[in-house]
Amino acid sequence: MKKCVVALAGNPNVGKTALFNALTGARHHVGNWPGVTVEKRVGWFRYRGVKYEVVDLPGTYSLGSYSLDERIARDYILSGEAAVVVDVVDSTNLHRNLYLTLQLLEMGANVVVALNMMDEAEQKGLKIDIKRLSSLLRVPVVPTVAVEGRGIEDLKCAIYEEMTQHPRHHHMTVGYGRAVEVMIARVVDVLRSHPQLEKYSLRWLAVRALEGDRDILKIIEDAVGEESAKKIKDIQKDLRNVLDDPVIFFADKRYELIEDIVGESITGGREEWSYTDLLDRVTSHPIFGLLMFFALMWAVFEFTFRVAEPFVDAIDFLFSQLASFATRNISNAALSSLISDGIINGVGSVLIFTPNIFLIFLALSLLEDSGYMARAAFVMDRAMYRIGLPGKAFIPMLVGFGCNVPAIMATRTIEDEKDRLVTILIAPLMSCSARLPVYILFAGIFFAGREGSVILSMYLLGILLAVVTTLFLRRFVVKGKPSPLILEMPPYRLPSLKAVLLNTWERGSAFVKRAGTIIFAGVVVVWFLSTYPGGPGSDINHTYLAYIGRVAEPLFRPMGWDWRLVVALLLGFLAKEIVVGALGTLYSPSGGEEATLRSSLQSTFTPLQAYSFMAFVLIYVPCLATLATIRAETRSWKWTAFATVYLVALAYAVALLITAVGSLLGRWMT
């Protein structure tokens, strides 16, 4: 009996697994691809006396060398093991799916296109001219509905015919314009004389080499030797003189061709746009999309601050009553001081921000669940790629607004080690929820009526510094270009209330748990150090904490911060929430019974000092847990130390700069 290997390729979520099952039934086994832990499924079926082994390739959007999945799929097709490659295409989204198809054709694979999910295309009113599509692509195209088993026999027949009658197609080629075609031809000339490369499509190798695919360049270098490799590098240089970015250029040309193919093969379809199509025109627009993103972020912070205010005041009132109750009813001075000044004031000053934390997570969950965040990633990617960040870094950065620890862990989705390291090092600059209480406290006191804008400026400052840091790292430390982003846009939908509330609760309750554990422990330590050796009621200027603070105070004198702020910053190394907790303990007793933390701070600092302090809190090391995570994820003390030193130095420099510029402006205006 004859044998034939068939590979199944396709984008994720196109029904590839359903097609695999429809072709093979239960006849399959699961293993791993050699050397990696990516699942490999192999099944088989018989048709007209031939036994077909079906290899399910990982779902990919392209065949570059950016991710492990792409490399596995590409290397398998390059190996030539598969006689036929079935490209499973989502017929409702030909624009996106045909990109992979074109790449397979450029590679010279024997392709059969399975136009899957035809039922959904029909429901959407799309009429696909199968014959026209087939003639444009110059490969067989078979309509299928894999989940219902429709079109499977036709597909088997097409595979059989492709294997027996058309061992090698003369496929269509993508035209890249005269100037670039000349360069492709020059590379092909260099490759032509090398027999080791005969099994590959030389044109495809040339295109990939010009795109800068490192794996393909390695294959070429190994085959052609140094002298010929140098010629190719010279051609690459010539290309870069003509094009700003070859990767984008080649992708654009493929999409231009796809546009033509889709335009010619989809006929009679309705011209209706869904709400998603309508909104995407604006939310994915390079300018309006970006402006809308900032407008929505402003709305999130305004919502977080202003709507939470009555709840914050209610909790504040509750804690002040509790503290008074404890003071009145506990006769032991030390215990009374510990409970009212230490625990209730300290933990309370953090817990009063619980409504803000829950509201910010509620707002972000609403945006996530509506499908907007994918658009935000898309509009941000253009800018991110230019500064040297991979598009995939957006998600960890977004997670970083909640907590930097999972943000750093989320960088695991970034395949390229350098991209990942850069993202890990900038993640702490994303303003996590633990910093929010500091902003809310200071913005509420010093910038009343403008709190939303001031808090937003902190988040924007974090993003700006992440950009500067990335440029610095890419220029001097972790050199190289980031991977491009390929993102699936989910349709917009009304957020599910249950999912949103659950998500908000999971994230928000973590803040409350931290208040009950590490912050509780932190404020007790702060209370002890700020009460002794004199004991309760003694002058705070003669406590252990004052001694420690005064040692470090001269360093921060240029910013005008007193030793108590310095101490709060030092304790903030443990966890940022402790900063407010420590301020609650350090400032509340200073003005007698009438004094509150707010009024104490207001009488001690200027808005400029407050703003520079907020900036310092934003930038310097988030917490010990973040540092431990950086160590665990980079497996390097060197990078952990680098992150610590860099962030502290950057925080100091920015705070100093804000003070200097603000003072100069103040003098100039008066």
Next chain:
Amino acid sequence: MRRSLSLAASSLALGIIYAIYGVISLLSGHLDTPQHPLLPRGGVALSLIMLLISSLYLYSVPRLLHDDLEGLSYLLAALILSAIVGTVQMLSIGADALDSLITGETYNAWDADIWLGTPS
């Protein structure tokens, strides 16, 4: 065609209102004058968002007149953005009212920006 005309006219009217409101509130932020109760209380950022909403409305007008679906896109985006901003403003006013009950401070937060935030 009639539907397109009426949509374009509504979009133009809303765009002009938002533009006037945005510019006035932006200028009032720079002038050292007391805050007028009819002006939004979100600072420069909210003024700029007003201008963004205005530009979305105005951008949609010529496209709506040409029966281009893109016009509908900008109109829809403007409506959604103004609804979000309006909702946030309305919630803020409600929160201020609640806060006055808790803290006992005088409540004086009614301003017109909520109505501009939720055109329909």
